[in-house]
Amino acid sequence: MFCPHKNSYLQLVCAMNPRVINKAVDHAMERAHFDPHTELPPAQRLESMQPSLYAPHVDITRAQLGFGRIGLRLLNRALHSTDNLEQLQALHSVLDQVQISENAMFLIDLQLVYRLIDLMLDRDPIIKEKVCLILTSLATYYQGRKRIMSRPVIIENLMRLIMRDRKEIRYAASYTLKTLARDRCACEVIMQNEQIIENLLKMVKSDHTGIVLLHLATLINLVEWDPVRALKANAFQVMLSLFENRDPRIVSKAMDCMSQLCKHDVGKILADDYDLTFVLRRFIKSPHIEVVISAVGLMEYTTLTTRSKWRAKEACNELTSRLVHLCCTHNKPLLQMRCMQVLINLCDSPDIRNHMKFYWEKKVKTIKIRTHEEWDGTSETSSYGLETAHNYRTMCIEKVETIKNDYGDNAEVVNVHSYLRTVLEIKERLLRAINWKPYKN
Structure with missing residues (x-):
């Protein structure tokens, strides 16, 4: 039967x-x-x-x-x-x-x-x-x-x-x-x-959108394993050209791949040469939240060098204002963590630190961190994340890093309480960075 x-x-x-x-x-x-x-x-x-x-x-x-x-x-x-x-x-x-x-x-x-x-x-x-x-x-x-x-x-x-x-x-x-x-x-x-990176970079330039997204997801993992080969194959320039794509998903994936490239010393030098921090200024104002999260994640690495901090001083008001307001989006813990980390990087500059101390310290102290009861348990934006509410321990959310108390093959498992505790620790480090004095009174 x-x-x-x-x-x-x-x-x-x-x-x-x-x-x-x-x-x-x-x-x-x-x-x-x-x-x-x-x-x-x-x-x-x-x-x-x-x-x-x-x-x-x-x-x-x-x-x-x-x-x-x-x-x-x-x-x-x-x-x-x-x-x-x-x-x-x-x-x-x-x-x-x-x-x-x-x-x-x-x-x-x-x-x-x-x-x-x-x-x-x-x-x-x-x-x-x-x-x-x-x-x-x-x-x-x-x-x-x-x-x-x-x-x-x-x-x-x-x-x-x-x-x-x-x-x-x-x-x-x-x-x-x-x-x-x-x-x-x-x-x-x-x-x-020998030609895997070169062939994938060639295909992301002209293939269909769905296929390009898959290639970019593959490149993110391969570049994380060995960024040197990708840098030699001009992956930095290819990803930079994808920033102008009309599809926000491709822009977001290209920024995530660029973040892996900027972990390498050569990638940081190229980011300074192409003035990547200033390029990302318009993307942190994007109407697409995925692009904003990826852009801020990339800025975590582009703001590490001394040269980038000097350049950031020229747009200090604009950058700090936008980043502090993004820190207040308590329903996106991943966005909060990335924005606060960028501000910690920028506070290495005395001028930016004084600016943060004078204008934004009170605002930073009022940043709200969600409790585990208020959080849907996902670190990325997803239509499912808006529907599951408190059922994140029993719902299966595909293709999204789910913060859940579960185990399985290839599962990215993080305890909800420890994840939120990490957000609180980053907020405390930001306040210490704002009040840091390099000399004794």
Whole structure:
């Protein structure tokens, strides 16, 4: 019979259509059965079951084989079939089964990853897209990343797809590379490719917006691992040119990547040469909060040098006024921390310190820090963050650094109380910096 909850058949072979059996049983039990795949509205399928490229003679809403261990072994065997249609059906079923963690771990143990890597360069574009989607799901597990990175040739295959193939496949391959780059151990293997940084910088200049965002997320992790190669490849100039992009998401990601570059001494020198602190003045007034957070985060590194502090004195009133007002946005703790850190950096200059002491010390003392009951538990802006309220311990917020008391693979876990205590400590350091005297009275 067909199991709608797991989107699979309970047995491998059946003499009649399992849907007929299901309907007969429901009719005999006089039970109204709701199937979201057949009821209106029809667009209630899993996102993973809606690829951009559709295979012929394959029902994209139903898996072909069972979810049992025997069925998974047959799926793995069917991937080696010479029949293209059988391969497509097996790949579609694997794409469905890897959404279940138990089945994904079993398929990893069956060394499915090695066969998928061999299929990445298949002539059929549908196979290439599905393989990238499956590898992305498997790369979210530690065991999956370990198996995938044991074959470094996957990086060459991904770059070939990213550089030469159609946009649907470029997007899927870029998403796979971004998922792998989140692991620092995988970054070491990825950076062994001699042209990885140069190729990604070439693609961010002219590709589609969604693909550029994925490339920038990959570059942030790779540059954090080794900023020297990116600086030699003129990544600083490329990121600076992306500041003028119309999409605020690209601007924000480019600033985050620039922050990794400015951690290096050469990046700080380039920031002074290009007068980056003055370039960021207009971005901290942006109507997009993501751009403001990224711009202030970049200013944490551009205001470290003596030269930048002297330049900041020329716009002391404007900079300090805007940063102090941003510090008062108590519903964004990450923005508060970054703004206060920039002000601490600027207070190294005696003139700016005296200005802060005279005009803004009382305002800084009144900065409100949220309690853990008032905070939604996220450090980034998200539509989900506005809806979860106090349920951050039970809600899953995707692609957002969630401050929660939970543990898991690749989870960025921070205790809520310690996070807020860090914000309070930064506020105290700012007050000490404002009142700092380099000499004894």
